[in-house]
Amino acid sequence: MSFLTLEGVTASYGASQALFGIDLSVGEGEVVALMGRNGMGKSTTIKVICRLLKHSAGKVRFAGQDMSSLPAHKAARLGLGLVPEGRRCFTNLSVYENLYASARPGEWDFDKVHALFPRLGERSDQLAGSLSGGEQQMLAIGRALMTNPRLLILDEATEGLAPVVRQEIWASIATLKKTTGLSIIVVDKTISELRHVADKVVILERGETVWRGTIDGLSTDIKDQYLGV
Incomplete structure (x- = not known):
């Protein structure tokens, strides 16, 4: 259906x-x-x-x-969660603040996002604008997941990223496919x-x-x- x-x-x-x-x-x-x-x-x-x-x-x-x-x-x-082209993180807010700003009640919370992207947990207090492009993309995906989308x-999502980071993003997408609905x-x-x-x-x-x-x-x-x- x-x-x-x-x-x-x-x-x-x-x-x-x-x-x-x-x-x-x-x-x-x-x-x-x-x-x-x-x-x-x-x-x-x-x-x-x-x-x-x-x-x-x-x-x-x-x-x-x-x-x-x-x-x-x-x-x-x-239940629409968008990870826009170009990431569009709030660069003057911390990683934590970016995630908190989009949080809605549901299965996805800080712990689950940090489990999918451990680097976001490690850089929780860091300004989003100081992250690498790959880390900002992880944050953009995490921010969308915090809305608990359907x-x-x-x-x-992987445009312009280094090959090793692209692999991480693709791995996260595969994990979402296997472990979520x-x-x-x-x-x-x-x-x-x-x-x-x-x-x-x-x-x-x-x-x-x-x-x-x-x-x-x-x-x-x-x-x-x-x-x-």
Whole structure:
């Protein structure tokens, strides 16, 4: 059963249309990889899901509720946890304060986040702005988990990070898949890593859904046509 569904979704930035027909579904406990070349609508789709951008046509439903009229803060309260591209930590607040600011009652608390990312516990009193890029990404994921989401959305969670840190982030995503009932959307290009966590793949091209299937179904022709890899 689908937990999140987008059907025929279109959206625009002013007079410039960005999405022309997005079809996407995520089941409970399912990990979906959202793929496509740069500028094809992935981040815009995430904005529509999180209600940071209103869609102009189509349907968006989450946990059985029509999302069309919901503002972003009410959508978040339904259980949407976003790890945005570029991390966007509160750099002038400590690690502890960043986590505390987003905390909501539920399973995820400081102890669980520190168990997933021990370095956040070690640097609890350190300003977020003084952390490395990889540590800030861990903090961004931890901050989203502290909201106790039902759907976690990771927008380019490993982009620009050193290979060893990328491995840590991917390991944390695999742990979340194995040990929680979270539904997860991962926006990423790394097929070799996605292969270990993604239940299915959705590819966007010029603001439309052009392919859906399993990662093993990604033929060379499809990759060449839509992913450029």
